[in-house]
Amino acid sequence: xxxxxxxxxxxxxxxxxxxxxxxxxxxxxxxxxxxxxxxxxxxxxxxxxxxxxxxxxxxxxxxxxxxxxxxxxxxxxxxxxxxxxxxxxxxxxxxxxxxxxxxxxxxxxxxxxxxxxxxxxxxxxxxxxxxxxxxxxxxxxxxxxxxxxxxxxxxxxxxxxxxxxxxxxxxxxxxxxxxxxxxxxxxxxxxxxxxxxxxxxxxxxxxxxxxxxxxxxxxxxxxxxxxxxxxxxxxxxxxxxxxxxxxxxxxxxxxxxxxxxxxxxxxxxxxxxxxxxxxxxxxxxxxxxxxxxxxxxxxxxxxxxxxxxxxxxxxxxxxxxxxxxxxx
Amino acid sequence: xxxxxxxxxxxxxxxxxxxxxxxxxxxxxxxxxxxxxxxxxxxxxxxxxxxxxxxxxxxxxxxxxxxxxxxxxxxxxxxxxxxxxxxxxxxxxxxxxxxxxxxxxxxxxxxxxxxxxxxxxxxxxxxxxxxxxxxxxxxxxxxxxxxxxxxxxxxxxxxxxxxxxxxxxxxxxxxxxxxxxxxxxxxxxxxxxxxxxxxxxxxxxxxxxxxxxxxxxxxxxxxxxxxxxxxxxxxxxxxxxxxxxxxxxxxxxxxxxxxxxxxxxxxxxxxxxxxxxxxxxxxxxxxxxxxxxxxxxxxxxxxxxxxxxxxxxxxxxxxxxxxxxxxxxxxxxxxxxxxxxxxxxxxxxxxxxxxxxxxxxxxxxxxxxxxxxxxxxxxxxxxxxxxxxxxxxxxxxxxxxxxxxxxxxxxxxxxxxxxxxxxxxxxxxxxxxxxxxxxxxxxxxxxxxxxxxxxxx
Numbered sequence: 139x140x141x142x143x144x145x146x147x148x149x150x151x152x153x154x155x156x157x158x159x160x161x162x163x164x165x166x167x168x169x170x171x172x173x174x175x176x177x178x179x180x181x182x183x184x185x186x187x188x189x190x191x192x193x194x195x196x197x198x199x200x201x202x203x204x205x206x207x208x209x210x211x212x213x214x215x216x217x218x219x220x221x222x223x224x225x226x227x228x229x230x231x232x233x234x235x236x237x238x239x240x241x242x243x244x245x246x247x248x249x250x251x252x253x254x255x256x257x258x259x260x261x262x263x264x265x266x267x268x269x270x271x272x273x274x275x276x277x278x279x280x281x282x283x284x285x286x287x288x289x290x291x292x293x294x295x296x297x298x299x300x301x302x303x304x305x306x307x308x309x310x311x312x313x314x315x316x317x318x319x320x321x322x323x324x325x326x327x328x329x330x331x332x333x334x335x336x337x338x339x340x341x342x343x344x345x346x347x348x349x350x351x352x353x354x355x356x357x358x359x360x361x362x363x364x365x366x367x368x369x370x371x372x373x374x375x376x377x378x379x380x381x382x383x384x385x386x387x388x389x390x391x392x393x394x395x396x397x398x399x400x401x402x403x404x405x406x407x408x409x410x411x412x413x414x415x416x417x418x419x420x421x422x423x424x425x426x427x428x429x430x431x432x433x434x435x436x437x438x439x440x441x442x443x444x445x446x447x448x449x450x451x452x453x454x455x456x457x458x459x460x461x462x463x464x465x466x
Numbered sequence: 467x468x469x470x471x472x473x474x475x476x477x478x479x480x481x482x483x484x485x486x487x488x489x490x491x492x493x494x495x496x497x498x499x500x501x502x503x504x505x506x507x508x509x510x511x512x513x514x515x516x517x518x519x520x521x522x523x524x525x526x527x528x529x530x531x532x533x534x535x536x537x538x539x540x541x542x543x544x545x546x547x548x549x550x551x552x553x554x555x556x557x558x559x560x561x562x563x564x565x566x567x568x569x570x571x572x573x574x575x576x577x578x579x580x581x582x583x584x585x586x587x588x589x590x591x592x593x594x595x596x597x598x599x600x601x602x603x604x605x606x607x608x609x610x611x612x613x614x615x616x617x618x619x620x621x622x623x624x625x626x627x628x629x630x631x632x633x634x635x636x637x638x639x640x641x642x643x644x645x646x647x648x649x650x651x652x653x654x655x656x657x658x659x660x661x662x663x664x665x666x667x668x669x670x671x672x673x674x675x676x677x678x679x680x681x682x683x684x685x686x687x688x689x690x691x692x693x694x695x696x697x698x699x700x701x702x703x704x705x706x707x708x709x710x711x712x713x714x715x716x717x718x719x720x721x722x723x724x725x726x727x728x729x730x731x732x733x734x735x736x737x738x739x740x741x742x743x744x745x746x747x748x749x750x751x752x753x754x755x756x757x758x759x760x761x762x763x764x765x766x767x768x769x770x771x772x773x774x775x776x777x778x779x780x781x782x783x784x785x786x787x788x789x790x791x792x793x794x795x796x797x798x799x800x801x802x803x804x805x806x807x808x809x810x811x812x813x814x815x816x817x818x819x820x821x822x823x824x825x826x827x828x829x830x831x832x833x834x835x836x837x838x839x840x841x842x843x844x845x846x847x848x849x850x851x852x853x854x855x856x857x858x859x860x861x862x863x864x865x866x867x868x869x870x871x872x873x874x875x876x877x878x879x880x881x882x883x884x885x886x887x888x889x890x891x892x893x894x895x896x897x898x899x900x901x902x903x904x905x906x907x908x909x910x911x912x913x914x915x916x917x918x919x920x921x922x923x
Contacts, residue, residue: 215554218576301722319898323666323724326899409667412724412893413900425668428547432573 202445209439214432227439237440240417247333247418248397252390254337259344259389260382263352264374266345277345284342291339292406296322299331299407325415328408332416335403340396344389351382387459391452398448419444495803495810497579504532505812510552511537511563512545513799514835517761518752525829526819533812535561541729542669553577553804560807561817563799564614566604567670567877567885575613578802582612584814588822596822597839598870600921601797604878614800615821618836621795621869622674622747622876623681625782629775629857631658631742641790642783643709650717653742659720661713662741664731665892670885671728672892673877675745678781679706681791685874688794692880694917698887699908707904709784711895723896730766737766739774747876748869749798751778751834754858756851758834773853778865795872798836834862837869879920887914 184191209227211220231237262280266273283291298304299321306318321327355378363373379386401420404410410421419440426437511519519537526535538559540548545563552558553574564574585593585602594602601616627639635653640646650660665672680688683702690696691703713719720741725731728746736744737753744750753762754776763771781791801820803813819826827840832849844866852858877885891911894900902910 214573215550218572296726300725320722320724322726323722323897324899325894325897409727411668412666412897413890424547428550432550 205438205441208435209442211435213434215434220435223435227433227436228443230436231439231443236414236417236422237419239414240419240422243329243416243418244397244400246329247336247400248394250333251336251340251397252393255340255344255389255393256386258337258341259346259348260374260379262341262345263348264378266349267352277349280345281342283339284346288339288403289406291335292403295331295335295403295407322408323412325413328412328416332404332407335407336400339403340393347385347389348382351385352378355381383459387455390455390459394451394455395448398444495579495805495807497805497810499811499814501584501814501818502533502811503530503815505534505809505815507533507535507561507809507812507816508559509535509537509561509801509816510540510545510549510559511799512540512542513563513749514833515539515752515758515761515765517758518833518835521833522820522826522829525825526816529819529825530815533815535816542671542727549574553806556806558804558806560804560809560813562802562804564605564802565799565877566797567880569882571605571607571613574802575607575611577805578613579805579810580611580613581615581803581814581817584818585612585615585822588818593822596841598797598837598841599873601839604797604875605800614802615817616797616800616839617821618798618827618830618839619795619869620748620798620836620876621793621872622745623678623781623791623793623795624865625661625743625745625779626736626750627743627777627779628736628739628741629777631656631739631774635742637742639777639779640782641780643786646713646718646782646784647716649742654717659735659741661718661743661745662720662732662735663723663745664726664728664733665889665896666724666731667727668886668889669727669729670877670889671732673880673885673888674747676706676710676888676892677794677876678745678791679709679784681794681874682781682783682785682787682789683709685789685792689874689879691915692884692918693920693922698891698912698915699905703908703911704904705785707891707895707908710892711904713784714896719896724893734766737762738768739763743779745781747798748795748837748865749835750776751862751865754852754862755834756853759853775854775857777858777861792874793868793872794874794876795837795869796875796878797839800839837866875921879918879922881916881918883914883916884918887911890914 208220210222210224212223212227213220262276266277270276296303301318301320301323303321305321309315309318319327321331359381360373360377363377368376397418399420400418401424404416404418404421405424408416410417410425423437423440423444426433426440509519514522516537516539519539523535523537527533549558549562550573553562558577562574562578564570564578582593589596597616598619601619602612605612605614605616607613631653632639632649635649635656635658637649637652638645640649653660663672663675665675677688680702683705687696687700687702687706691698691700697703710719714721714723720735722731732741732744733746735741736746753759756773759773759776760771763773783790801817803810803817807813820830821827821839824840824843827838827843828846830836831838831843831845834845834850838844847859852862880888888911891907894902894907894910895904900907
């Protein structure tokens with residue numbers, strides 16, 4: 139039994155034929171004909187992708203390494219002098235309680251949004267596969283938050299969560315007026331608002347992937363489970379969800395990276411406040427880059443830390459999620 | 467293989483050319499160019515509002531019809547975030563606003579030409595004395611370069627009131643803390659908010675309220691603390707934060723104070739006519755005009771607006787020491803010329819006319835947006851129509867006189883770190899879920915602040 143990603147990889151490997159570069163590279167080199175084919179295909183393809191390869195890899199990695207270089211300077215940007223400061227920027231960041239608060243907020247955001255995305259995505263996808271009435275309408279409603287830009291949605295979210303906003307009006311309507319508060323403007327609730335907005339906007343993406351993944355599951359497997367007496371929930375959690383493990387792992391990595399570089403919705407809703415209570419690494423980097431206090435060396439040091447965390451956690455998630463080889 | 471190598475080399479050359487093109491698209495200006503009578507300019511600023519800027523440009527074009535000026539207005543935070551990368555990438559405006567606050571002269575002055583020669587050529591060797599007190603000095607960078615010329619000054623330390631709401635509520639303009647509480651009770655009783663304020667987000671507007679309260683506590687405290695001669699957690703600083711907290715608890719400051727920034731939250735609330743008072747600086751005088759008030763109300767979301775009568779009022783004596791707030795002010799902003807601009811000659815003509823000509827400065831005075839930076843220029847009241855001339859004009863004339871006489875700086879002598887720390891302290895004090903003591907909040911403010919050496923000694 140394997141997940142969706144593994145199934146796809148296997149398909150590519152076994153397709154073979156002269157048209158697939160990957161297949162050619164993986165084919166056993168038994169004779170001179172195969173070697174010639176490799177020589178013929180590899181440079182030709184390389185020539186086609188070379189411009190894009192240089193731009194993407196060159197620019198991106200140049201920027202990353204240049205950011206690493208800048209992180210050892212104090213620099214206001216532009217024509218201001220670059221003052222070498224050694225590891226001072228890194229030490230300043232690691233000694234800054236706002237940084238650790240941002241890390242904590244990132245973890246909270248990741249866990250909450252990932253959980254909501256997986257549970258919401260699976261449940262909605264399962265429901266949509268059940269031939270329910272007006273399914274297409276529901277699909278549109280679920281997916282709309284994914285396709286609309288955060289900048290477009292932010293004013294609506296502010297309207298919902300502000301002191302005189304929709305949510306407080308609903309609470310008052312339900313007789314829960316004692317529970318109303320300034321959700322955006324309180325240190326204890328600003329992160330909650332940002333996280334809820336993130337959950338609301340991410341369920342649709344989970345739904346899209348899980349919906350497509352469920353369509354790939356062999357119907358005979360489901361039929362066999364049903365013949366063995368499994369009910370809907372049993373099939374969902376014992377057959378469907380395990381088959382979607384690759385998607386779940388991908389979502390975990392994507393969500394973690396999203397949480398690490400989260401900026402737009404936070405800035406539009408709270409600007410990281412009040413009193414830095416909803417600060418994320420993305421807002422800290424932005425504030426340091428373009429705010430009232432500007433030190434690009436400090437900002438790039440934070441960016442380097444962000445990259446290190448992103449790569450490390452992605453590798454850990456992938457390693458932890460890898461299926462163990464069967465014991466022979 | 468030759469063909470493949472050629473293709474690869476061609477690809478590399480194309481990419482290199484593209485990258486080279488990207489790297490060299492910055493213009494290269496001629497700082498010594500003589501002012502010209504024709505050209506095209508872009509001007510970026512967080513102020514004035516677009517209708518006021520268009521008035522300036524229209525008046526300029528009556529004398530210089532062949533110089534086309536395009537103005538782009540930004541919200542405060544957006545201006546900073548947009549201008550820096552634009553200037554860095556060589557795609558910045560030809561002319562841009564430059565504030566004296568928070569080290570801006572060093573921040574963006576390096577992108578600007580030295581305009582001292584232009585000023586000397588236009589006003590003579592004693593050109594600095596032709597401007598308002600220390601206005602020119604406030605726009606020099608740490609190397610002494612004149613990086614912008616002052617368009618106008620501003621002052622703060624007072625409040626604006628909606629007279630219509632006060633009359634409807636049967637309330638008076640407050641003069642001390644208790645009368646403020648009484649006024650607010652009457653205002654809220656008719657379904658309006660009392661004092662709107664936006665202290666959420668990262669903007670430094672809330673520092674003006676802090677400064678005003680501090681002036682009521684001790685008129686010399688704010689500048690002393692900003693320049694290191696007092697601490698933010700001294701008894702005066704603690705009293706300021708206590709008053710802040712009490713103002714919210716007693717219903718003076720609206721409960722939604724942390725929902726957003728002064729712009730748009732407080733501005734829109736006041737301009738919509740939802741709130742009786744707001745703390746804004748001299749620039750708010752422009753909305754007393756019969757037409758500009760409609761524009762401001764429409765911008766705040768009011769359709770077919772009818773102007774209300776907005777009046778400047780002294781900041782109440784909140785500390786109970788017999789005084790409100792002394793006005794504090796400085797040059798509001800100057801106009802800087804981008805050193806990379808390909809249109810420096812035309813930009814010099816525009817900046818010189820706006821900042822140093824009698825007509826340009828008369829235009830500034832008549833817009834009621836700024837105090838004219840050139841001395842001796844006052845509004846021409848025969849050309850101005852206010853929403854209610856009889857009521858507003860005497861108070862605005864007094865406001866202009868008092869604002870011009872200001873001796874205390876606003877943000878010029880406060881560092882960015884100090885202003886940011888002050889905003890955080892204010893947010894902590896106003897946030898009901900923060901359980902820190904006022905003393906701890908003030909101590910944190912002191913720890914995060916950085917002493918300014920500007921204008922000291």
